[in-house]
């Protein structure tokens with residue numbers, strides 16, 4: 001291992017030990033996971049980037065650790081080409097999100113241009129389905145969904161169990177590792193605001209990392225000088 005990569009590892013371990021491990025969402029591309037079941041451990045990003053005629057796909061989403069699921073749309077885009085063609089009066093492209101057979105985006109799916117802004121409670125199982133136009137050669141649907149496993153408290157006044165973070169919304173807790181990962185898992189941004197700046201732990205981690213870097217540079221320099229002398 002080179003001195004530079006060794007330094008990187010030392011810095012990373014020093015930071016990790018002081019700030020706690022973070023979880024970043026696994027990215028699931030629906031075009032290659034049609035009819036699959038997606039198991040959510042922490043959170044996942046579900047992406048649709050479909051540029052084809054007559055494309056459709058459905059996935060089932062389930063929690064891994066006994067919680068329930070909450071979904072929100074990070075982005076939502078239906079191509080404007082269909083309005084140029086001007087012959088469609090219905091909804092050639094749509095997205096539908098359902099939980100326990102209850103449609104969350106309306107019967108027949110959602111096909112407006114605006115991003116749905118709610119946080120959808122999927123319970124123990126959700127399905128996510130999309131369909132693109134049979135007619136429009138350039139049909140495209142670009143959508144990104146964040147799905148998080150949450151844990152409901154019995155009473156809103158209860159504390160979250162150890163290892164979980166209180167979202168202070170709808171009595172839900174999320175895993176501590178989802179804090180400050182850059183994704184709004186709580187649905188009110190609380191997990192991305194509170195304590196996500198330069199905390200004391202991070203500053204100490206940086207100082208230790210820098211000290212380790214200096215020490216390694218000195219050791220390498222000493223070794224190199226000794227070798228040159230021989």
Ligand SMILES: [Ca+2]
Nearest residue numbers: 178181183185
């Ligand atoms: Ca988060």
